[in-house]
Amino acid sequence: MRKLIYGMNVTLDGYIAAPGDDIGWSVPSDELFRFWSDQLLATELSLYGRKLWRTMSSYWPTADRQPGATPAEIEFARRWRDMPKAVFSSTVGEVDWNTRLVTGDAVAEITRLKAGDGGPMDIAGATLAGAAMRAGLIDEYVLATAPVLVGGGTPFFTALDSWVNLNLVETRTLPCGVVLTRYETRR
Secondary structure (H helix, E strand, C coil), rough: CEEEEEEEEEECCCEEHHHHHECCCCCCCCHHHCCCCCCCCCCEEEEEEEEHHHHHCHHHHHHHHCCCCCCHHHHHHHHHCCEEEEEEEECCCCCCCEEEEEEHHHHHHHHHHCCCCCCCCCCCCCHHHHHHHHHHCCCCEEEEECCCHHHHCCCCCCCCCCCCCCEEEEEEEECCCCEEEEEEEEE
């Protein structure tokens, strides 16, 4: 069975985006880019919801050719572009960059993918991850917590029907002040 990992940049008060889908609070450092780039390297398939897919696909396919791109940003952009991806949406008409579109039942498809052979998968996007969380499909949570409070917006965690007990696996602090934490779901 494949492992499913939910990880994103998050504010100290638990949001992945401030009101209006503002992610301007998240100004990643080279250390943070390297961390997420290493996560991509260890992942076989990335699962995206519609909103985050649109955000990522509007920038990362050509980010390695942007003036002033750092080596860490260039490496992340290339790994992101090459990574096999699945986008879950009933409104997106077309996808690109090594991506397939899934228009059916997201939980059923994620369950099918988890049951198959292969390496770890990551999931990104609050709505899609929330559905997987409520279905008990997430095996690991990775939070890159920025030292900022935004007071509202899109929460990292969704409302749950029951508790999810976790084990702390790793904690470390990057020089930029971001605290990385990894938790495994206790089964």
